[in-house]
Amino acid sequence: MSFQIAFAVPGALNTQTGGSFYDRRLVECLREQGHQVAVLTLPEGFPFPSAEAEAQALDALRSVPAGVPLIVDGLAFGALPTAALAGVEAEIVALVHHPLALETGLDPAEAERLLRQERENLRHARHVLVPSPHTKRVLASRYDVAEHRVTVLEPGIDRPEPVGRRVPLDPPLILSVGLLHPRKGHDVLIEALARVVDLPWQAVIAGTPWDAEHVAALRMRLDDPALARRVRLAGSVPAEERDALYRQASLFALATRYEGYGIVFNEALIHGLPILSCRTGAVPDTVPPGAGLLVPPDDPEALAVVLRQVLGDVGLRAAMAAAAERAGEALPSWWDVAGRAAQVLRRFQGKAA
Incomplete structure (x- = not known):
């Protein structure tokens, strides 16, 4: 049975990053499986948004009604003001590709601020999706997220049909x-x-x-x-x-x-x-x-x-x-990954926060 989902992503879905690719394939396969997925394109600039971008993002999240599972990409989720995020009526499911505080090159004080804010924001998520067992362990040990609130959805793979004959160059x-x-x-x-x-x-x-x-x-x-x-x-x-x-x-x-x-x-x-x-x-x-x-x-x-x-x-x-x-x-397909995501999201359909 199909159902409605909202998916909030900072910037365009076709941005050439691993996180954007993950989001895009998840959206595409959920739609192919018959689910209604509304993509909310949040402003760029996260995790360090301008005041205007932050306000626009919150307005977009508030537009999703209660009872609708709302996936929020972690690049935005961890950076939004906790109090404002807590007021969103939809059933928020955070998608944490990797915690913001672990980005390379951050000032230590900035990393600590991001860690505190993302930890507080995660308390307001109905559930959390992560791409690896490692990220689940990090959220449990450093962000106080109970393991039963986290589902690991390892990325799928698109297999070229056929992959094509390898033609190694010389020199290697x-x-x-x-x-x-x-x-x-x-x-x-x-x-x-x-x-x-x-x-x-x-x-x-x-x-x-x-x-x-x-x-x-x-x-x-x-x-x-x-x-x-x-x-x-x-x-x-x-x-x-x-x-x-x-x-x-x-x-x-x-x-x-x-x-x-x-x-x-x-x-x-x-x-x-x-x-x-x-x-x-x-x-x-x-x-x-x-x-x-x-x-x-x-x-x-x-x-x-x-x-x-x-x-x-x-x-x-x-x-x-x-x-x-x-x-x-042995790697799973994106179709398999989307099917597992739908099973998780279905649990929050129509529920009051």
């Missing part, structure tokens, strides 16, 4: 996909690559520019002649080009400083790519044993060691690729 292509943002650790990857220039490889870093100062610093580092001809900072690429890069790559590397999940790891798995990343956030839960090697975050020397290991051992690379492919075949 190291692919990294992620926002050009300090949290993604592309600077760490570049420093690691600088330590293995004696080996044959090429690299592409693809991702939407997010932090202009950070992007400028990456480009400056790539002015090094030893790297400039081997590393391409591709920026945002169309889906067709991204899929082609996955097919051409020999391994996937993301030196992330923190992930609430990391949808790009799923993309690497379905393309059978060995994964090199960092032991942080949800990454150890997301990257299966055998398919990846994880090092401490912010450690280019450790990353260079595993890069050298995988680039230099064709047998190891093949074994990791086989493990990745097996793990990719």
Whole structure:
């Protein structure tokens, strides 16, 4: 049986971030399953909105009547004033991709403020959706959210039909996909690559520019002649080009400083790519044993060691690729994820807060 849902998202659903992609596929699949989903597009600027953007967002949330499940993306949910949020009549379900206070580069006082505010806001959510067991553990330990109030909805995967034959480039292509943002650790990857220039490889870093100062610093580092001809900072690429890069790559590397999940790891798995990343956030839960090697975050020397290991051992690379492919075949579809979300949301349909 279908029912009505509201989904509040800061900015456009087609923004090229993992969180926006998650929201968009959830909306699309819920609609495909027959549910009426009204998307409320909140102003951009969250989690640091202007007073005007904050007021517009609250007006949008207040427009949803009581008895309607209202998913609010965590980028906005955790940043809104607690007292005003408590006055929303709809049945709020918070979707926390990762807690706001854990973003890289925040001033400690600002991080503490965000932690306190998001913790208080979570008390007013009827339920909480998260993309990983790690985020559920963080909400329980640092945000005082009871485990029975949290449902883990790991991201689904869209399987190309067929995925397409892999055509690895020579020399081997190291692919990294992620926002050009300090949290993604592309600077760490570049420093690691600088330590293995004696080996044959090429690299592409693809991702939407997010932090202009950070992007400028990456480009400056790539002015090094030893790297400039081997590393391409591709920026945002169309889906067709991204899929082609996955097919051409020999391994996937993301030196992330923190992930609430990391949808790009799923993309690497379905393309059978060995994964090199960092032991942080949800990454150890997301990257299966055998398919990846994880090092401490912010450690280019450790990353260079595993890069050298995988680039230099064709047998190891093949074994990791086989493990990745097996793990990719076991991933759920977005249709499955939407079905589980609907089961949760149905519990709050027509209920008074």
